[in-house]
Amino acid sequence: MRSTLLSLSLLSLLGLSAGQPRHQHQHLHRHRANRAPIAKRDKVTVTDSKYSTTTEVPEVVVYVDQNNNPIRTTTETVVYVPATVEIYEASTPTTEISPLSTKAAPVVESESSSYQTASPTTQQASSSQLVSSADSYPTSSKSASSSAASPSSSSGALHGVSYSPYKGNGECKTADEVDADFALIANDYGVMRLYGVDCDQVATAYAAAKKYGNKLFLGIYDITAVEDAVSTIAAGVQNDWDIVDTVSVGNELVNDGAATVDQSISAMNQTRSLLRSAGYEGPVVVVDTAVAILAHPELCDESDYCAINCHPFFDANTGPDAAGSFVTSTVSSIRSKLSDSSKRIVVTETGWPWQGESNGEAVPGLDQQSTALSSIKTAFASNASNVILFTAFNDMWKKAEAATFMAEQYWGMGGQYSPSDE
Incomplete structure (x- = not known):
């Protein structure tokens, strides 16, 4: 699986539910035990003239908010569609929002400073906007043994x-x-x-x-x-x-x-x-x-x-x-x-x-x-x-x-x- 940063230009990509109150102080942080679920998209569609047929591959996608700040990194199914093929609408999962929650409008990071509004059920991007993110987004270490072991010291x-x-x-x-x-x-x-x-x-x-x-x-x-x-x-x-x-x-x-x-x-x-x-x-x-x-x-x-x-x-x-x-x-x-x-x-x-x-x-x-x-x-x-x-x-x-x-x-x-x- 490639590790890439998918850059799209859209404003309604997924729903967020806010489960944490704003802080009342500057230098101390409340890490709430309330969960704020982030819905996973079914598919992300990308137009690419290099493909002659529709092709699905897993990609690592970095989501960011409207200020270009990363929200999460996750693996999504990316659908590469030839430029001459009409883009179909991808299904969007339903996200439960708690009564105290609000919806945000995050976007996926764009290499340019401009944004274009897109349908929340259709995601499009040019494959030229795919750039490597291996150096910027670390992955989990898998070096630890999975066998039972006690800590090396008390x-x-x-x-x-x-x-x-x-x-x-x-x-x-x-x-x-x-x-x-x-x-x-x-x-x-x-x-x-x-x-x-x-x-x-x-x-x-x-x-x-x-x-x-x-x-x-x-x-x-x-x-x-x-x-x-x-x-x-x-x-x-x-x-x-x-x-x-x-x-x-x-x-x-x-x-x-x-x-x-x-x-x-x-x-x-x-x-x-x-x-x-x-x-x-x-x-x-x-x-x-x-x-x-x-x-x-x-x-x-x-x-x-x-x-x-x-x-x-x-x-x-x-x-x-x-x-x-x-x-x-x-x-x-x-x-x-x-x-x-x-x-x-x-x-x-x-x-x-x-x-x-x-x-x-x-x-x-x-x-x-x-x-x-x-x-x-x-x-x-x-x-x-x-x-x-x-x-x-x-x-x-x-x-x-x-x-x-x-x-x-x-x-x-x-x-x-x-x-x-x-």
Whole structure:
């Protein structure tokens, strides 16, 4: 299969559903657990005088929005039609849009700065607009062994990484697909952080973690359904609590105004009580942004340790080489606010995007991501287990937005795609 960038000139290529709110702050990022499905096209039609008959081949297509910012890379069936043959209408799949969602009008990248409107059910392009993208769009590494293996060192000596069980089209990953993901990353990270209990993710991640020797940082995203979530967690890990590193309650809810401080702490206390009754004796925490916790340190005081999300990319004055110092400085500021200054603080999200728009000195890119991650790892060299990197794979189920510098989907380690999205 060729790796190409398909350049088309049209405004209505696919429907997007927006599942993430706009951010209310500059330098911290909310990575929502809400999924934003992107419909896959049945076929993309290209006129090409070199072909004498209609020919279908798989191609890698890069979709971008109206500002020429990449939205996703995916494999599509490209239909090459002779220039003398009338273009037929390709079928368009139906995309479900949630009541809170809006449709965007993305386009496929054009080599020129002009755009032409085309029918949303007919996609056309000249084959002269096909250019190689092998150097610009990295693919997933397949070098990891798929055989069962434990991490090369204890999980406490390794950084953690966040993980989402959703495919690029918004569907849930199967147990086999989750296993394939873990096979690629298990040796590099001690703890895998999940955010919720939907998609049977606790059970599928448990099976993979058990196989490859990882621990799980589990999450209850909906704090209005704590009892059901705890039951799902207990069943998912088969009451094998030794594999659970932490259980979090909520993710940046106070920061986003989705819950009050009291509601978050109450949900955490309820969760802790239910988990203790189920046999789990490990940490239970509220996770929120550094900004929220600086304003409300009681979120940490009431948690079994202090859990913060801290993203240097969203500070316009921080370049990749200063990412580590930004995070450690933030941790120090939070520590000064705690009632117990010796309390453990874990950075439960931090990383750097490899693609998107620049935010002042914070510039995305593969080299920049490598520099930023190296800076963060160096800063936490003596306590690697206190950092969870964001994120294992590119999250193609998310929606690209100007508010997040069109980078929301591209935080995967080394630009890595999940095998289910290739």
